[in-house]
Every structure is written in structure tokens, then in C-alpha cells.
Amino acid sequence: MIGSVFLETYRQTWKQMLYWGLGLSALGMLVVVMVPLFDMQQMRDLLESFPAFVLALVGVGDELEIFATNEGFVAIGFFGKSALIFAVYPVVMGMRITANDEDSGIMDVVLSLPVERARVIIEKFLAYAVSIIGVVLLIYLGLHLGALLGGVELDVGRLAEVTFYLVPLMIFVMAVTMFIGVVIRRRQVALGLITAFVIMSYMLQTIGTAGEGTVAETIGIVSFLTYYNAGDILSQGFIWPHIAGYALLSVVLLLASMHQYERRDIAV
Amino acid sequence: MLRRNASQESGSEESNMASGSVIATTGLTKAYGSGSQITLALDKLDLRVNQGEIFGYLGPNGAGKTTTIRLLLDLIRPSSGSATIFDMDVRAQSVEIHSRIGFMPGELSLWEGRTGLQIINYIASVRGDAKGIAKNADEIAERLQLDTSKRVRDLSSGNKRKLGLVLALMHEPELLILDEPTGGLDPLVQQTFHEMMNEYREKGKTVFLSSHVLSEVQAICDRVGILRDGDLKAVESVERLTHVEFHHIEVDFRDAIPAGLQEQLANMPQVSQLSANGNRISMRLVGDFDPLLRAIGAGYVELLRVEEPTLEDIFLAFYSDKEKAS
Numbered sequence: 001m002i003g004s005v006f007l008e009t010y011r012q013t014w015k016q017m018l019y020w021g022l023g024l025s026a027l028g029m030l031v032v033v034m035v036p037l038f039d040m041q042q043m044r045d046l047l048e049s050f051p052a053f054v055l056a057l058v059g060v061g062d063e064l065e066i067f068a069t070n071e072g073f074v075a076i077g078f079f080g081k082s083a084l085i086f087a088v089y090p091v092v093m094g095m096r097i098t099a100n101d102e103d104s105g106i107m108d109v110v111l112s113l114p115v116e117r118a119r120v121i122i123e124k125f126l127a128y129a130v131s132i133i134g135v136v137l138l139i140y141l142g143l144h145l146g147a148l149l150g151g152v153e154l155d156v157g158r159l160a161e162v163t164f165y166l167v168p169l170m171i172f173v174m175a176v177t178m179f180i181g182v183v184i185r186r187r188q189v190a191l192g193l194i195t196a197f198v199i200m201s202y203m204l205q206t207i208g209t210a211g212e213g214t215v216a217e218t219i220g221i222v223s224f225l226t227y228y229n230a231g232d233i234l235s236q237g238f239i240w241p242h243i244a245g246y247a248l249l250s251v252v253l254l255l256a257s258m259h260q261y262e263r264r265d266i267a268v
Numbered sequence: 269m270l271r272r273n274a275s276q277e278s279g280s281e282e283s284n285m286a287s288g289s290v291i292a293t294t295g296l297t298k299a300y301g302s303g304s305q306i307t308l309a310l311d312k313l314d315l316r317v318n319q320g321e322i323f324g325y326l327g328p329n330g331a332g333k334t335t336t337i338r339l340l341l342d343l344i345r346p347s348s349g350s351a352t353i354f355d356m357d358v359r360a361q362s363v364e365i366h367s368r369i370g371f372m373p374g375e376l377s378l379w380e381g382r383t384g385l386q387i388i389n390y391i392a393s394v395r396g397d398a399k400g401i402a403k404n405a406d407e408i409a410e411r412l413q414l415d416t417s418k419r420v421r422d423l424s425s426g427n428k429r430k431l432g433l434v435l436a437l438m439h440e441p442e443l444l445i446l447d448e449p450t451g452g453l454d455p456l457v458q459q460t461f462h463e464m465m466n467e468y469r470e471k472g473k474t475v476f477l478s479s480h481v482l483s484e485v486q487a488i489c490d491r492v493g494i495l496r497d498g499d500l501k502a503v504e505s506v507e508r509l510t511h512v513e514f515h516h517i518e519v520d521f522r523d524a525i526p527a528g529l530q531e532q533l534a535n536m537p538q539v540s541q542l543s544a545n546g547n548r549i550s551m552r553l554v555g556d557f558d559p560l561l562r563a564i565g566a567g568y569v570e571l572l573r574v575e576e577p578t579l580e581d582i583f584l585a586f587y588s589d590k591e592k593a594s
Contacts, residue, residue, distance in 0.1 A: 004393040011386075012379065105377035109435070112341050113394045114367035265344040 005110075005120055009127035013093070017131040020089050024082055024135065025142020031077035032146030032154070035070050044068030053210040066234045071158050074143065075230035079162055082139075083169065083228060087198050089135060090170040093128035094177025095191060097121060098257075102267050103187040111266060118258040125178065125254055132170045139163055162233045168246035169228045173198065175253035176224075182257040185267040201225050288355065290443050290474045291317035291340065295349035298335050298498075309335040311498045312349065317476050322469055324485040324506070325478040327495035333478040334374055336495070337447050340476075341371060353443065367395065370436035374447035374478070376428055384409070384416035384423070384431045388438065395439050405438035411464070412457060425452040433461065444468065446477040450484055462488050482582070509582065514554040516581075518573040519564055521547045526567040533563060 047055060047067060066072045098121065101107040110120060140163040147154045177194045184190040201223040208220010209229075220226050227242040296313040299306050310332040317323045327333050338344045340351055342362040351358045353365045378387055388409075392401035409416050414430040423431065429452050436444060450458045465475055465488045479485055485492055486506055494501045525544055533539045533551060536559060541552040547570075553560055 001393050001396050001398075004390065008390045008393075012382070105373065105375055106379065108338070108341075108343055108373050109371075109376070109378065109391075111343055112366055112369070112371040112373075113391065114363045115394055116363055266338075268338075 002119075003123065005115065005123035006127045009124045010130060013127060013131045014134075016089075016092075017134045018138075020086075021135040021138025022142075024086060025138045025140075025145075027082060027085075027142075028074070028078045028139055029142045029146035029149070031074055032143055032152055033150035034077070035073050035152045036150060038073060040068045040070070040073065043073065052212070053206075055210075066231050069234075070152055071155055071162070071234050072231070074154070074159070075162060075234055078143075079166075079230040083166065083225065084198075084202060086135070086166060086170060087173050090128070090132060090174035091177050091191075091194050091198065093131065094174040094194070095181055095187065097124045097128065097174075097178040097181065098261060099181030099185075099187045099190050102185065105268060107266055108268070117261050121178070121182075121258050121261055122254070125174070128174060129171050132174065133167055136164060136166050136170075139166070158234050158237070161237050162230050165228060165233055165238065165243070168243050168250070169224070172224060172246040172250045172253075175250040175257075179253045179257045179260075182261050185264075288319060289316040290319050291315065291323075291351070291353055291476060292355075293336075293340075293349065293351040296336070296339060296346055296351050297348045298332075298339060298344065299347045308498050310339070313500055315493060315500060315503070317474060319474050320469060320472045321490040322465055322475040322477065322488050324489035324492040325476060325495065326480060326485060326492050327478075328480065330497075331495040332498040333495055334447055335498070337371075337373075337445055337476075337478060340445060341366070341369075368441055369443045369445055370439065370441035371445045372429075372432040372436040372447065372449055374451070376432040378420045378428070378431065380421040381419060383419050384414065384434070387420070387431070388416060388434065391435050392438065397439075401439045404440060405434050408434045408437050408464075411460060426454060426457070429453055430457065437464070442473055444473070444475045444477070446475065448479060449477055450479075450481065458484070514552055514577055514581075516550070516575040516577065517553050517560065518548060518550045518571075518575075519569055520571040520573075521549075522568040522570045523547065525549055526564075529563065529566065533560075536560075536563070 044067070067076055098107065101110065111117060140160060143154070143159060143163065144156075146152070176197060177190075180193050180197075181187070181190045184193060202225055204220050204223035205225040207216045208218075208223060208226055211217055211220075224246075227239075227245060232239060293313050293315045296310060296315075297308070298310040299308050301307050313332075313336060315336075325333050325336065335344070339346055340353060340358055342358050342365075345359065354368060356365055358365060382390075388402060388405045389398065392398040392405065395401060405416075409430070412430045412433060414427060414434060416431070416434075418427075420428065420431070429449070433446075433449065436446065450461055453461065462484070465477075468475060469490075475488075477489070489506050491503060491505050492509060493503045524547060530542065530544055530549070533542055533549070538554045538556075538559065539551045540554070541550070543550050549564075551560075
């Protein structure tokens with residue numbers, strides 16, 4: 001039955017989605033509640049005193065005005081780092097699409113059923129994508145709750161944009177993980193590669209942000225994290241070309257994974 | 269010679285193809301690696317399994333049994349050759365084939381955090397007709413005395429095998445493919461399993477099972493195929509195969525081996541592979557024990573060891589006898 005793999009995958013995942021969502025939303029709530037403790041003008045002065053490289057490490061570019069607002073504080077305090085923590089979740093889910101089940105031998109049972117390999121991939125991918133949306137939704141609710149509890153005024157629209165921008169970003173990370181898992185049959189090697197990919201991307205983004213106007217900025221272009229800049233989103237709203245880029249690459253990786261998985265032996 | 273025997277057997281079955289072999293492979297080959305590092309896991313397998321039979325697929329570990337099964341299930345792709353199930357190509361029509369077969373892998377892995385019932389419901393939903401399948405699953409689980417409310421992680425290895433059998437049987441498939449199905453099952457459940465397989469055959473359904481347990485093969489299989497190093501050595505009926513009866517014998521004398529005993533034994537047609545070491549004499553004995561007991565009666569026998577032949581012994585004996593006869 002179409003959708004059965006999707007439903008079962010989701011059933012097996014909702015608890016992790018809940019735990020991750022609650023954990024990250026608690027972190028977000030804490031950051032929001034802390035907003036009244038800081039004087040935003042002092043914050044701006046403090047940021048200006050930092051060298052560019054240090055600012056880059058905390059995810060701040062040249063948009064200091066924005067980061068001296070409540071939303072900007074939340075962006076630095078939460079979104080700058082949470083994206084990296086959150087990236088573990090799509091890596092875990094991406095590994096589950098094929099690599100983990102293949103490694104454990106479960107895939108032999110699944111593929112002995114009347115179901116195409118491509119269908120298994122696409123239904124699992126969609127189920128995990130839905131779980132990513134669930135985590136993001138919980139993060140958003142956590143930020144809101146923090147604002148209510150702390151009496152903090154936040155631009156709901158901008159906050160939603162920054163938060164939900166995480167969805168295409170995380171789905172892209174999951175797609176990369178899935179693709180590596182499909183191409184590299186050994187689970188541990190695949191996991192090592194995707195971890196290196198995420199860490200390298202973070203380093204390149206940091207270098208790129210720190211060295212704006214220099215060759216470092218060009219290097220930063222190749223990092224997928226460069227296109228998730230909380231400051232840019234706060235000032236410009238959704239940056240649709242970036243979202244389209246994540247979506248397009250995710251679809252390409254999904255199709256490539258389906259194609260490759262159809263062709264190769266299932267490992268034991 | 270052995271190869272010729274296998275080919276002859278295959279050749280004699282060409283007519284069965286016309287009547288619809290359930291499984292048919294032609295030159296099915298699987299090699300791993302490349303260049304000088306190539307390992308041949310399966311070499312030009314020509315095999316026919318007929319409808320309504322229980323076919324035992326035998327061989328030592330690493331012989332290629334699981335490779336054959338994974339090729340039939342389209343989990344791995346052949347280096348050359350082809351395979352059909354129900355006259356459909358195992359690769360091009362895998363989904364249709366899989367809807368009509370039940371499979372249990374040798375090393376069964378399932379979702380550790382899910383209960384047996386949850387897994388049954390999931391597999392049933394993928395197969396469609398979830399209600400009907402779940403009802404069958406209940407009956408099979410009851411027969412195998414399996415508690416489906418437990419999580420997989422809490423099941424013993426034997427109970428995991430039972431769950432695997434439920435999953436393979438619950439949709440009443442036309443063909444069962446079972447890789448070492450009774451490993452880890454207690455004798456009572458093994459007996460139930462044998463009964464179920466016999467009932468299955470009576471319904472005109474087909475079973476392809478790999479095993480290295482001779483008693484199991486003798487109990488339920490109609491024919492067996494012998495695989496060694498990826499090469500199908502023979503396909504024989506169980507009846508013919510088990511006709512060869514012999515034992516390995518060791519006799520320990522308290523004193524020296526009685527004079528003339530070795531010559532006497534060497535002249536007995538039912539004794540072969542005779543050897544002596546100190547006070548011990550070893551041999552292979554075909555048929556009754558009485559002539560041997562009378563012959564060794566001249567000495568004081570301290571210990572008499574009788575060993576059942578291994579499956580491989582039987583096959584070696586079977587084919588060496590066949591060669592002599594030809």
C-alpha cells in the first residue's frame with residue numbers, strides 16, 4: 001500500500017522528533033527569556049568592539065544594527081549555534097534512510113516485500129522531512145513561549161522566517177547524508193564523511209563571513225551554511241533564491257540517490 | 269564427473285520447465301571484486317525448483333546459499349546469467365514476484381524498538397489486505413507459541429526466528445524462501461515447523477530452504493541441491509541420497525591390535541578407510557555392525573566409538589559410489 005513505509009517511518013520517528021524539538025525549543029526559550037537582561041545599545045557597542053573573525057564565529061556579519069535588536073539577539077544567541085546542533089538531527093535521519101537499515105540487515109526484509117527501492121527511499125525521505133518540519137515547529141513555539149514568559153517583544157513574522165528557513169537547510173543536510181549513505185555502503189565511513197562535510201562547511205562559512213570583501217568570502221561561497229544567515233533573513237525576509245537552491249539541490253540528491261540505489265547491490 | 273551428474277540432473281528437468289518451474293536459474297553467476305581480486309560467490313548456477321516441492325539447498329558456510337537467495341530476491345544483481353520466479357524475471361518484475369513470496373533471512377534483523385504485532389501490522393500494510401494477513405499472523409503465532417506483544421529487543425533468538433516465520437508465512441505466499449529457518453528453534457517448535465511445511469506442500473505450494481541440518485532435510489525435503497564453493501555439485505532426491513548408510517568407527521583395544529585383524533578387516537567389502545594408530549583402529553563401515561563385532565571379538569575392546577556421518581561425508585560417499593558404478 002502506498003504510504004505504508006512513510007507512516008511506519010514516521011511512527012518510528014515521532015518520539016525523537018519530539019525530544020529534539022523540545023530540547024531545541026527549550027534552548028530557544030532560554031535565549032528569549034534572557035533578552036531583557038541585556039541593554040541592546042551596549043550589545044551593539046560590544047559587538048562593534050569585536051574583530052570580524054570573532055563576530056563570524058558567533059554568526060554575525062556586518063549587520064550590526066540588526067543584531068542590536070531583540071530579534072537580532074535571539075539570532076545570535078540561538079540561531080547562530082542551534083543550526084549546527086540541529087544539523088545532527090537530519091544527519092541521523094539521513095543515515096536511517098538506507099545506510100543504517102542496510103548495515104543491520106533490515107533492508108533485506110523490507111526489499112523482499114512488494115515495494116520498489118525508489119519508493120522506500122522517497123517515502124522515508126518524506127517522513128523524515130515531515131519530522132524536520134515538526135522539530136522546527138516546536139522550536140518556533142518554544143521561542144514564542146519564551147517571549148510570553150519573559151515579556152519580550154519580538155517581530156513574529158521575522159522570527160517565523162528565521163525559524164522556518166531552517167526547514168530547507170536541514171532537509172538539504174538530510175539529502176546530502178542520504179546520498180553519501182547510498183553511494184558509500186559502509187555506514188561508519190558514510191557517517192565520517194557527512195560529519196566532515198558539516199564541519200568543513202561551518203569552517204568555510206566562518207572564514208567567508210570574517211573575510212568579507214576578500215578572497216575568503218569567495219571561499220565561503222561553497223559552504224551550504226553561508227546561505228543561512230540569520231542577519232540577512234531578519235533584514236530581508238525569506239531569500240527565495242537561497243531557499244530554491246536548497247530545494248533544488250535536495251531534489252537532485254534525492255533523484256540521484258534513487259537512481260544509484262536502484263542500480264547497486266544491497267550490502268549485508 | 270560430479271559436475272556432469274549435476275548437469276544431467278538439470279538436463280532431465282528441462283521437461284519440468286515446460287510444466288512451470290517455480291524457480292529457474294540459467295548460468296547464474298555472482299562475482300565480487302575486480303581484476304585479480306575477483307571472488308566467485310556463485311558459478312553458472314543452473315537450477316530448477318518445481319511447483320509443490322520442498323527443495324533443500326545445502327552446503328557448508330560460504331558455499332553460496334545466501335548469495336543465491338539474495339540474487340533470487342533481487343537484493344544483489346548477477347554478474348552474468350539470469351533467474352526467473354513464476355516465469356518472471358527476478359529483476360524486471362521483482363515487485364510482482366515479491367507479492368507472491370515469503371522470505372526469512374538467515375540472520376534476521378528487525379526493528380528492535382517495535383513489538384512483534386507492530387511489525388506484523390506494518391509488513392501486512394505494505395502487502396495490502398492488512399486485516400486478512402493479520403488474522404493469519406495471529407493463528408501462526410499461536411501455533412508457534414509466539415508472544416507478539418513483546419518488543420523485538422526483548423525476544424530471544426528463537427522467538428525472533430518465530431516472528432520471522434510468521435512474517436514469511438502470514439500472507440500465504442505461493443513460494444517460501446527460507447534461509448536456515450530452524451536455527452535457534454527448540455525441538456518442539458522445529459517439529460511444528462516441519463508439520464507446517466508439509467501442510468504447505470499439500471496445498472501445492474513451494475518451499476526453497478537452505479540448511480546444513482541433515483535431519484531437517486531428511487524430514488521435510490523432496491529434493492536437495494548441493495552447493496560447494498559456489499558450484500552446484502548435485503541435485504538429488506532425498507530418498508536416493510539417504511540410501512547411503514555408513515558410520516565412522518573407532519575401536520580402542522586395551523592391548524595391542526589382535527594379530528591378523530587388520531588384514532581381516534581390509535578384506536571385508538563393507539569396510540573402507542581403514543587405519544591403525546597404536547592400540548586404536550579406525551574405519552568406515554557400510555551396513556550392519558555384526559560382521560565387525562565378530563571380527564574384533566578376538567581382542568579386549570576398551571572403547572568403541574560410532575560417529576554419524578556428516579552431510580558432506582554422505583555426499584562424498586554418494587558420489588564416489590556413483591562414480592564407481594558408472
